[in-house]
Amino acid sequence: MLFMEARPDGRAVVYAHIQADPLVARAADLLAAGTTTQRLLARAVMNGESTDPEHWRAMFPSLFGPAAPAVGDPVRDRSEDLLAVSLAVADRGEQTRSQFRGAIVEALTERLLAERTGPVRRERRILFDGRPAEIHPYDVTVERDGAAEAWDCKWGARGIKGDVIHQLDDARRGAGAEGGKLLVGLVIFDARRSCEVRLVRERGPVALEGLKLIALEGLDRLAGRKPS
Amino acid sequence: MSTTVADLIARARAAFETLAATAEPVSEEFQYLADLETVWGARLKSVADARGADPAPVGAEAAIEALEAEASAITDPHRAIDWMSTLPQVALAALGEAA
Numbered sequence: 001m002l003f004m005e006a007r008p009d010g011r012a013v014v015y016a017h018i019q020a021d022p023l024v025a026r027a028a029d030l031l032a033a034g035t036t037t038q039r040l041l042a043r044a045v046m047n048g049e050s051t052d053p054e055h056w057r058a059m060f061p062s063l064f065g066p067a068a069p070a071v072g073d074p075v076r077d078r079s080e081d082l083l084a085v086s087l088a089v090a091d092r093g094e095q096t097r098s099q100f101r102g103a104i105v106e107a108l109t110e111r112l113l114a115e116r117t118g119p120v121r122r123e124r125r126i127l128f129d130g131r132p133a134e135i136h137p138y139d140v141t142v143e144r145d146g147a148a149e150a151w152d153c154k155w156g157a158r159g160i161k162g163d164v165i166h167q168l169d170d171a172r173r174g175a176g177a178e179g180g181k182l183l184v185g186l187v188i189f190d191a192r193r194s195c196e197v198r199l200v201r202e203r204g205p206v207a208l209e210g211l212k213l214i215a216l217e218g219l220d221r222l223a224g225r226k227p228s
Numbered sequence: 229m230s231t232t233v234a235d236l237i238a239r240a241r242a243a244f245e246t247l248a249a250t251a252e253p254v255s256e257e258f259q260y261l262a263d264l265e266t267v268w269g270a271r272l273k274s275v276a277d278a279r280g281a282d283p284a285p286v287g288a289e290a291a292i293e294a295l296e297a298e299a300s301a302i303t304d305p306h307r308a309i310d311w312m313s314t315l316p317q318v319a320l321a322a323l324g325e326a327a
Contacts, residue, residue, distance in 0.1 A: 040318060044298075047311065047314065049298060049307075050297070050298060055297070055298070058294040059295060059298070059322070060291065060321070060322070061288065061291050062321060066287065067286060094304075156313065157260075158309065191316075192327065193267050193268065193271065194264060194267070194268075194312075197263035201260065201263065216317075
């Protein structure tokens with residue numbers, strides 16, 4: 001099993017600019033330290049219509065209401081920062097915000113994995129006996145001898161499609177055929193309940209036992225932490 | 229008479245139906261929409277069954293009101309589909325429930 005750089009195509013060159021935007025890193029840093037409810041806030045705002053911060057504060061009383069940590073508390077400050085960053089993403093327009101959201105999930109995954117293991121890389125292809133598993137690169141990989149991992153990251157449950165599942169399963173089976181082991185999975189910034197129904201419908205002939213699903217509520221598992 | 233958890237669950241389910249109606253033109257996602265309605269409807273009903281008579285937690289009514297406004301503002305069917313997953317999660321969080 002050999003990890004290698006993906007050859008950038010036109011889409012990758014454009015997307016690289018999105019990935020390098022400081023807003024992506026800022027959002028990913030805040031989300032990596034965030035609670036499940038703070039991550040839910042980010043998902044709602046980045047996918048929302050309203051640009052009024054008070055609208056979102058009202059929607060999340062546990063973060064901003066009377067019982068929430070007071071202004072100046074680090075947890076409250078993170079909620080405020082995440083709200084501001086999420087509104088900045090939402091303000092980019094539909095096409096651009098969609099790209100930002102994808103890049104943020106990838107950057108978040110990279111950060112959480114790096115807390116537990118490494119080395120963590122982005123946009124990598126995997127070769128088995130010189131044969132590439134698939135044309136498309138895997139979003140985030142852990143290239144550790146004997147404990148390698150390959151993850152695909154999606155903003156929402158609708159990103160779970162048969163070809164994505166097949167690509168991950170192909171890599172897992174390729175590693176097994178070489179006598180190795182590769183943990184493969186999906187990181188979905190969406191509710192687990194929604195991801196599960198999508199996964200069952202889209203899996204086709206793929207056995208799901210070999211595929212990890214990390215949804216919004218369980219993101220801390222990537223870092224080896226208990227869900228917050 | 230104070231607002232109960234059941235009152236707010238009913239309003240959240242109505243907002244969810246608004247999203248479902250907006251999402252309906254995306255015919256290739258018919259099955260996914262039906263699945264979302266099944267699993268989230270059941271989850272919300274389970275909370276109403278267990279805690280329906282309880283008074284609504286502080287801030288929950290304003291949260292549901294904001295959710296209703298957001299659901300009504302969404303006109304893009306694809307965004308509505310995404311929100312059919314998010315709205316129940318947010319409503320449950322406002323009621324102090326896990327997703």
